[in-house]
Amino acid sequence: MMNAAGLPLWAALLTSFFLLLGATVTLIGCIGLIRLRTFYERIHAPTMGTSLGAGSIVLASIIFFSVLDSRPVLHEVLIAVFVTVTTPVTLMLLSRAALYRDHTDDSRKLPRSRDQD
Amino acid sequence: MTRLLPYPLLALSLFLMWLLLNGVSAGQLLLGAAVAFGATWAMRALDPSKPRIRRWRVAAILFAGVFVDIIKSNFDAARIILLRSGRARPALVHVPLALRDPTGLAVLACILTCMPGTAWIEYNATSRELLMHVLDAEAEEYWGDLVKQRYERPLREIFE
Amino acid sequence: MSAVLLFWSVLIAQLLIVMAMGLAVFRLIRGPRAQDRILAIDTVYVNAMLLLVTLGIRTGSVLYFEAALVIGLLGFVATLALAKFLMRGEVIE
Structure with a gap:
């Protein structure tokens, strides 16, 4: 935290706002991981951390380093792009595996569906 | 154009990624262009279906x-x-x-x-x-x- | 002024993310089924990545960015392999 003293106040405020927003959203997502009852509900919870949570923390980092170096520092965008592209792949594979397991083991764990087969 | 650069979108995103990771300078511009060019030509051997953004x-x-x-x-x-x-x-x-x-x-x-x-x-x-x-x-x-x-x-x- | 503000906001953000990681670890231990544990592991990886980004802001160094990217990559591959294992019972077929 030695070189943050030269940061103008507006940049510090913006960075703090987006950092806290992102961290809070991530925390709420993890609370959902605990509070929601079935696996299919819980699969929604971590996407809060990967969409808005990661997005605003990355934005905070971009603002901080861009103002600090007084040039656009955009490499954090790669993290946002990477997370957006990989999360659907893992979650889709995981939910398909869960669906497959539920169909084979005990189908009463399946949540309400319009036409159960 | 299509023969020279088979997958322009892929080449462009690889080039941008290289610049984001390594910073912008004359050398990195050249190196990034070379990597993007080589990777798209390697991709041609795999021949994936080419998405076309119309609008x-x-x-x-x-x-x-x-x-x-x-x-x-x-x-x-x-x-x-x-x-x-x-x-x-x-x-x-x-x-x-x-x-x-x-x-x-x-x-x-x-x-x-x-x-x-x-x-x-x-x-x-x-x-x-x-x-x-x-x-x-x-x-x-x-x-x-x-x-x-x-x-x-x-x-x-x-x-x- | 801005140094003090940033110090506290980064600290609070890090505490919140660590709490989130703790909750995910709780779900990892609790289960009840394998898919819940894998989901929890994926969440722990994402949270660790975000924690490294905040650490980068705290120290003002861009080095942590690369570590965050590597953690993100490892998390992706690990979750993918585990989910595949769940589906088929083996990773390498």
Whole structure:
């Protein structure tokens, strides 16, 4: 935290706002991981951390380093792009595996569906 | 142009990624261009199906709409998680899709999974039906209409 | 002024993320089924990545960015392999 003293106040405020927003959203997502009852509900919870949570923390980092170096520092965008592209792949594979397991083991764990087969 | 650079979008994104990782200087510009060029030519040997974006304007509008929807969906999901009083009804929803293009389906999967309110579970390619899970099913038809009107129609315009 | 503000906001953000990681670890231990544990592991990876980004802001060094990218990559591959294992019972077929 030695070189943050030269940061103008507006940049510090913006960075703090987006950092806290992102961290809070991530925390709420993890609370959902605990509070929601079935696996299919819980699969929604971590996407809060990967969409808005990661997005605003990355934005905070971009603002901080861009103002600090007084040039656009955009490499954090790669993290946002990477997370957006990989999360659907893992979650889709995981939910398909869960669906497959539920169909084979005990189908009463399946949540309400319009036409159960 | 197509013979020289078979996959322009891939080359452009590789080039941008190289510059983001290594910084912008004359040497890195050259090196990044070489990497992008070589990788696209290597990709040609694999011969993947080439997605064609037909309408850039629709794509930009869709992107902006999805951006706003993701933020809204985050706050909805936060409300359900924190103030849940048994009123939210999670449900599996079947949505018949007319969208066929694989790239369009992949983008739709990304959109639906990135939103905390919806999750893509399975797509049946023979019956062309999508199975998705929603955190709060206000009405059975609501989510199906949302997917079809808001995302599937512009995606069909872009890719088909 | 801005140094003090940033110090505290980064600290609070890090505490919130660590709490989130703790909750995910709780779900990892509690289960009840394998898919819940894998989901929890994926969440722990994402949270660790975000924690490294905040650490980068705290120290004012861009080095942590690369570590965050590597953690993100490892998390992706690990979750993919575990989900595949769940589906088929083996990773390498």
